[in-house]
Amino acid sequence: MPGSTRPNPEPVRRIAQSLDELEILWLTAGLGCDGDTIAMTGASLPSIEDILLGAIPGIPKVTLHNPVLASEVGDDFVRYFHLAAAGKISNFMLVVEGSIPNEKNKSEGYWAAFGVDAISGQPISTCEWIDRLAPRAWAVIAAGTCATYGGIHAIEGNPTGCMGLADYLGWDYRSKAGLPIVNVPGCPVHPDNFTETLLYILRFAAGHAPEIPLDDRLRPSWLFGATVHEGCDRGGYYEQGDFTDVYGSHKCIVKLGCWGPVVNCNVGKRGWMGGIGGCPNVGGICIGCTMPGFPDKFMPFMDQPPGSLLSSNAVMTYGRTIHALRRFTQGSLNKTPEWRRRQVEDHQADVDEPQ
Ligand code: SF4
Ligand code: SF4
Numbered sequence: 001m002p003g004s005t006r007p008n009p010e011p012v013r014r015i016a017q018s019l020d021e022l023e024i025l026w027l028t029a030g031l032g033c034d035g036d037t038i039a040m041t042g043a044s045l046p047s048i049e050d051i052l053l054g055a056i057p058g059i060p061k062v063t064l065h066n067p068v069l070a071s072e073v074g075d076d077f078v079r080y081f082h083l084a085a086a087g088k089i090s091n092f093m094l095v096v097e098g099s100i101p102n103e104k105n106k107s108e109g110y111w112a113a114f115g116v117d118a119i120s121g122q123p124i125s126t127c128e129w130i131d132r133l134a135p136r137a138w139a140v141i142a143a144g145t146c147a148t149y150g151g152i153h154a155i156e157g158n159p160t161g162c163m164g165l166a167d168y169l170g171w172d173y174r175s176k177a178g179l180p181i182v183n184v185p186g187c188p189v190h191p192d193n194f195t196e197t198l199l200y201i202l203r204f205a206a207g208h209a210p211e212i213p214l215d216d217r218l219r220p221s222w223l224f225g226a227t228v229h230e231g232c233d234r235g236g237y238y239e240q241g242d243f244t245d246v247y248g249s250h251k252c253i254v255k256l257g258c259w260g261p262v263v264n265c266n267v268g269k270r271g272w273m274g275g276i277g278g279c280p281n282v283g284g285i286c287i288g289c290t291m292p293g294f295p296d297k298f299m300p301f302m303d304q305p306p307g308s309l310l311s312s313n314a315v316m317t318y319g320r321t322i323h324a325l326r327r328f329t330q331g332s333l334n335k336t337p338e339w340r341r342r343q344v345e346d347h348q349a350d351v352d353e354p355q
Contacts, residue, residue: 018205018206018207019060019091019138019205019206020060020061021060021061021062021063021091022060022061022062022063022091022092022093022138022202022205023062023063023064023065023080023084023089023091023092023093024062024063024064024065024066024092024093024095025065025080025081025084025089025092025093025094025095025133026064026065026066026067026095026097026143027081027094027095027096027097027098027114027126027129027130027133028066028067028068028097028098029098029112029113029114029126029129030096030097030098030099030100030101030112030126030146030147030162031098031099031100031101031111031112031146031153031160031162032097032098032099032144032146032147032151032153033188034068034097035144035187035188036097036143036144036147036186036188036189036194037066037068037069037097037143038068038188039144039186039188039189039190039191039194040143040189040191040194040195041069041191042191042273043191043192043194043195044191044192044273044274045192045195045196046195046196046199047195048064048195051195051198051199051202052064056199058203058206058208059199059202059203059205059206059208060202060205060206062202065077065080065081066095075115078114078115081114081115081129081133082115084133084136085129085132085133085136087136091138091176091205092133092136092137092138093137093138093139093140093141093201094130094133094134094137094139094140094141095140095141095142095143096130096140096141096142096143096147096165097143097144097146097147098112098126098144098146098147098153099146099147099150099151099153099154099160099162099163099164100126100127100130100147100162100163100164100165100167100168101126101127101160101161101162102160102161102162102163103125103127105159105160105161110123110125111125111126111160111162112125112126112127113125113126114126114129115129127168130165130168130169134169134173134175136176137175137176138175138176138177138205139175139176139177139179139182139201139205140165140169140173140175140179140181140182141181141182141183141184141197141198141201142164142165142166142181142182142183142184142185143184143189143194144184144185144186144187144188144189145185145186145187145189145289145290145291145294146162146164146187147164147165147183148164148165148166148183148184148185148217148218148219148292149164149167149183149185149217149291149292149294150162150163150164150167151164151187151294151295152187152294152295155295155296156296164183164292165181165183166180166181166183166218169181171218177204177205178211179201179211179212180214180218181218182197182201182212182214182218182220183214183217183218183219184197184219184220184223185219185224185289185290185291185292186265186267186289186290187289187290187294190266190267190270190272191272191273192270193220193223193266193270196220196223197212197220197223200212200220217292219264219290223266224264224265224266224290225264226264226266226269227260227261227262227263227264227265228259228260228261228263228265228266228267228268228279228280228286229260229261229262229263229268230268230269231266231267231268231269231270232260232268232269232280232281233268233278233280233281234250234251234252234253234280234281235252235268237250237251237252238252238254238261238315238319239315239319239322240319240320240322240323240326241312241315241316241317241318241319241320241323242319242323243255243312243316244256247283248283249283253280253283253285254304254305254308254312255304255312256285256302256304257285257287257301257302257303257304257305258280258285258286258305258308259285259286259287259288259298259305259308260280260285260286261308261311262288262305262307262308263286263288263290263291264290264291265286265289265290267279267286268280268281268286285301285302287301
């Protein structure tokens with residue numbers, strides 16, 4: 001407040017030191033399909049190229065080490081991870097893709113590994129890499145639902161005992177910058193959700209943004225605060241109780257199994273690539289792929305969600321009545337006003353009158 005004698009209030013959010021450079025070490029060696037890396041190449045708001053080529057002002061210079069996109073192969077590629085683990089890369093962000101197996105649930109072998117130990121000649125497990133890198137990382141992002149919450153690999157009965165990164169490192173983990181793990185779920189991760197989150201953290205790194213706001217599942221709150229349903233193109237049909245039970249219809253597909261009303265995801269609003277697509281918008285039911293309970297709590301996928309039966313039936317009664325009333329009003333609005341018709345009739349009479 002201008003002129004106030006009160007001391008400045010405590011800042012609500014810390015601003016990190018200003019970084020000029022940041023390396024991104026992207027570990028794709030969790031249990032996964034590399035789909036999050038592939039998805040990220042489709043981002044446009046911003047694109048990964050813009051981030052890496054310095055086209056965006058106010059962020060550190062970024063170097064990406066991702067095995068799918070790197071020009072180096074073999075030991076030349078793994079070298080950066082060894083350097084970071086040895087403390088020889090001062091500021092790096094660790095991105096983890098794929099779920100984290102439980103390497104302690106068996107007597108021999110390993111579930112997932114990356115690179116080879118120079119002395120023992122044995123593969124280095126993914127868990128070992130995370131143990132080495134996470135304590136030194138300036139920030140950590142879990143990309144995709146496998147890395148955030150376990151995803152498909154963590155389905156009940158799987159032998160690997162796999163889990164999300166926060167379950168592995170602990171939900172109270174803090175990086176060198178004091179940040180929690182940042183979870184960007186999605187199967188795969190939404191391209192722009194990932195790069196937008198990355199950009200936010202990079203602006204934080206440069207001292208130009210406050211600490212990233214996260215919800216209690218560590219998701220960026222501005223991206224995952226609303227449901228699919230709240231942004232879905234078909235929401236108007238739902239509200240009028242206009243449901244379809246066939247594929248290819250433009251109406252609401254809740255009866256085909258859409259979980260959108262209870263799923264935190266912005267894809268209905270955002271579309272998929274370049275604003276186009278997005279599961280229910282193009283006729284695909286939402287199967288809840290961004291959610292910690294995915295997939296177990298959403299199966300079988302093609303059945304109507306049990307919780308939605310009650311709400312859909314209620315909406316059907318209310319919505320159809322409202323729809324009928326609207327059609328009545330719409331019929332009236334589709335007619336020109338009475339006074340305008342009289343003017344037309346007067347005009348016609350003038351035209352018809354013999355001169
Ligand atoms: S298709 Fe799914 S998300 Fe869209 S309005 Fe229907 S129930 Fe909601
Ligand atoms: S709309 Fe549903 S299925 Fe599609 S990305 Fe979002 S959570 Fe996943």
